[in-house]
Amino acid sequence: MKDTKNKTKIEIATWKRREHYAFFKNFEQPFWGVTTAVDCTEAYHYCKEKNLSFFAFYLHKSLLAANTIKEFRYRIEGDDVFEYGEISGSVTVLREDETFGFANFAYHSNFESFSAGIEISLSQEKKSQGLTPDFELISLIHYSVLPLVNFTGFQHAQKLGTKHSIPQIVFGKFHLSEGRVKLPVSVHVHHALCDGIHVGKFIQLFEAALAMQNMETYHGFGSSVV
Incomplete structure (x- = not known):
């Protein structure tokens, strides 16, 4: 999978984030993140x-939400x-030998098309060996999953000084809490590109999608999904 999607160059000189970008872009560790638990009760029962x-x-649903927010x-x-x-x-894929690999998957607004594609990607990666990430591919979100851990915090391994700016999202073990199904989620973003308001919008949109709501009108955020 290659970066074939349309992209537009930002004119930094006139960009409203120019000072924020200049301030954060050269930090040795420019990523920041939050951890929370989203309510996924309706989505869980719908899938069952x-x-x-x-x-x-x-x-x-998380990728739909991320695509709605330009900062992502x-x-x-x-x-x-x-x-x-x-x-x-x-997304990370656990293999039978307890190593893991990375499976790339394409974006589709239609869930059936998306599901068919990711099933193939996961199956192929489970049969592979070694670790061969494609560092040239950046038009994506880096996802990880810890299905055995109901975490309340998360820290990524980091190589200081690298220039990547890809958001990182991690999901944990979904669980019952006061009769509701909750899913731990950690979101880390590059502060030169993305602030708290943008992560907050992502969480709200993601939770709205899991509640089977219409995301187009949710709090006025977004106009291009479901």
Whole structure:
């Protein structure tokens, strides 16, 4: 999978974030993040009723939410910043020998198309060996899953000094809390591109999608999904 989606160069000199970008872009560790638990009760029961993969469903809804927020589609490339018109994803895949690999999957607003594609990607990666990440591919979200851990905090391994700006989202073990199904989620973003308001919008949109709400009118955020 290659970066073939349309992208637009940001004119940094006239960008409203120019000072924020200049301030954060050269930090040795410019990523910041939050951890929370989203309510996924309606989505969980819907998947059980329809015999759908709950994992594929919430992954799809998170990517729909991320595509709605332009700040999640910003990427730093050299000295420039681009806004991608569309982003896809990559997710960690556990193999039988307890190693893991990365499976890339394409974005589709339609869940059936998305589910079919990710099923193929996951199956292929489970049969592979070694670790061969594609560092040239940046029009995506980096996803990880810890299905055995109901975490309340998360810290990524980091190589200081690298220039990547890809958002990182991690899901934990879903669980019951006061009769509701909750899903731990950690979101880390590059502060030169993305602030608290943008992560807050993502969480709200993601939770609205899991509640089977219409995201187009949810708090006025977004106009291009479901």
